[in-house]
Amino acid sequence: MSQLLTPGMHSMTVDGIEQHFRVAGSGPFCIVHAGGPGIDAGYLRLPLLEPHLTMIYLDPIGTGRSGRLSTHPMGYSVARFSDHLLAFITVAGIDDPYLLGHSHGAFVALDAALKRPHAIAGLILYAGAAFTGGDFMASAGAEISAFVDRHKGTREADSVQQAWASIPAMQNDEDYTSALRRLLPAYFSDHRRLAAVLQDLQGQLRATLLIGDKQAFDVRDRLAGLSVPTLIMVGVDDFILGPRHAAGLAHGIPNSRLETLNHSGHFAHIEEPEAFAESIIQFTRAPG
Numbered sequence: 001m002s003q004l005l006t007p008g009m010h011s012m013t014v015d016g017i018e019q020h021f022r023v024a025g026s027g028p029f030c031i032v033h034a035g036g037p038g039i040d041a042g043y044l045r046l047p048l049l050e051p052h053l054t055m056i057y058l059d060p061i062g063t064g065r066s067g068r069l070s071t072h073p074m075g076y077s078v079a080r081f082s083d084h085l086l087a088f089i090t091v092a093g094i095d096d097p098y099l100l101g102h103s104h105g106a107f108v109a110l111d112a113a114l115k116r117p118h119a120i121a122g123l124i125l126y127a128g129a130a131f132t133g134g135d136f137m138a139s140a141g142a143e144i145s146a147f148v149d150r151h152k153g154t155r156e157a158d159s160v161q162q163a164w165a166s167i168p169a170m171q172n173d174e175d176y177t178s179a180l181r182r183l184l185p186a187y188f189s190d191h192r193r194l195a196a197v198l199q200d201l202q203g204q205l206r207a208t209l210l211i212g213d214k215q216a217f218d219v220r221d222r223l224a225g226l227s228v229p230t231l232i233m234v235g236v237d238d239f240i241l242g243p244r245h246a247a248g249l250a251h252g253i254p255n256s257r258l259e260t261l262n263h264s265g266h267f268a269h270i271e272e273p274e275a276f277a278e279s280i281i282q283f284t285r286a287p288g
Helices: 078-092 104-115 136-150 155-169 173-187 195-204 220-225 243-252 273-285
Strands: 008-014 017-025 029-033 054-058 098-102 122-126 230-235 256-261
Touching: 008 078, 017 078, 029 078, 029 104, 078 104, 098 104, 104 122, 122 273, 136 155, 136 173, 155 173, 173 195, 220 243, 230 243, 230 273, 243 256, 256 273
Parallel strands: 029 054, 029 098, 098 122, 122 230, 230 256
Antiparallel strands: 008 017, 017 054
């Protein structure tokens, strides 16, 4: 095995850009792509999977210690991320990895699987969707309003409402990081149940404001041709990429199964870590 795939922190050059990543665990390879876009892999460490899978946690290009595009902060489209992910697999010499993408990372993993289905063993779409057009943001905004109504008069409700309103005016990394930190309570099924965890996550989170091609992501017409075994995971209370989007993926992808986490929002790996890990362990053990 290449020294770059042994446990520890590593970097390699992929398509002229430095790709930083952490390797942990043992077993079949599972490449993890974080979300945002613009968030590094720090929030998505999955220690319960590491005894069963060799986890490769990528800092997506433009984030963390990874390099930036020459056009930074422009040019970070789903297509560009997925091309880089596939190039990383080739350069690293990884045969048949699983791809696990969270949130925007699920768009990237899905796009990569559609481009090169025979290069991966399986696909794990965690809090993903097949499209972001139409009423996507309006629906998310309605869920934010519902959160504010449920928690009216609390510091969290005021913070979430102000952060959501600030999104259109974001201009730099500091604006983006501040908005995401203040929005985090809405990403949990019950932020009060994990108050200490939420506080730690707010302190750790760093975001880079990245701009894509301003095109809605929509691969619905391509899903029927995807033969890769696929696990779709969703928290029942995910305000932005919830059960409606997961059901659309499950309906469109022939060889898929849907796992709903009933006590989670957008961060099921934090809110229900054992159930989350067990679903993935069983999926990766199943015959292809």
